[in-house]
Amino acid sequence: PFFRVSCRCSGVIARSHTSQRxxxxxxxxxxxxxxxxxxxxxxxxxxxxxxxDDHCIVGIPLLKHPLASRTYMKHNGLHSTIAxxxxxxxxxxxxxxxxxxxxxxxxSLIIRTHFTPGSQF
Numbered sequence: 001p002f003f004r005v006s007c008r009c010s011g012v013i014a015r016s017h018t019s020q021r022x023x024x025x026x027x028x029x030x031x032x033x034x035x036x037x038x039x040x041x042x043x044x045x046x047x048x049x050x051x052x053d054d055h056c057i058v059g060i061p062l063l064k065h066p067l068a069s070r071t072y073m074k075h076n077g078l079h080s081t082i083a084x085x086x087x088x089x090x091x092x093x094x095x096x097x098x099x100x101x102x103x104x105x106x107x108s109l110i111i112r113t114h115f116t117p118g119s120q121f
Contacts, residue, residue: 001037001044002043004038006046008050010053013052022049027047030047045060046061048060
């Protein structure tokens with residue numbers, strides 16, 4: 001397949017090499033090892049590399065288009081009232097679960113008092 005390498009750098013490596021030069025080096029290695037052809041304008045596959053002083057992350061996109069560009073996403077985030085309701089329901093469900101397990105296992109009430117509804121974990 002045709003591919004392109006996009007590289008981003010930070011730290012000391014960014015001061016000693018350009019992203020374009022590192023992209024070229026990585027691309028040459030892929031081309032030699034796998035026999036793929038380079039196409040910078042319309043690649044079938046884009047290889048993304050992130051290099052820093054501590055680590056190197058190499059990845060490929062799993063989807064053709066970014067998930068953020070989906071048309072059915074109407075809201076960017078979770079409303080605070082919905083988050084509060086979900087949190088409250090979670091605490092109650094967790095309490096009910098712990099209570100049921102403690103009843104089943106005959107565990108003392110001391111454990112159950114640590115997980116009362118509304119308490120902070």
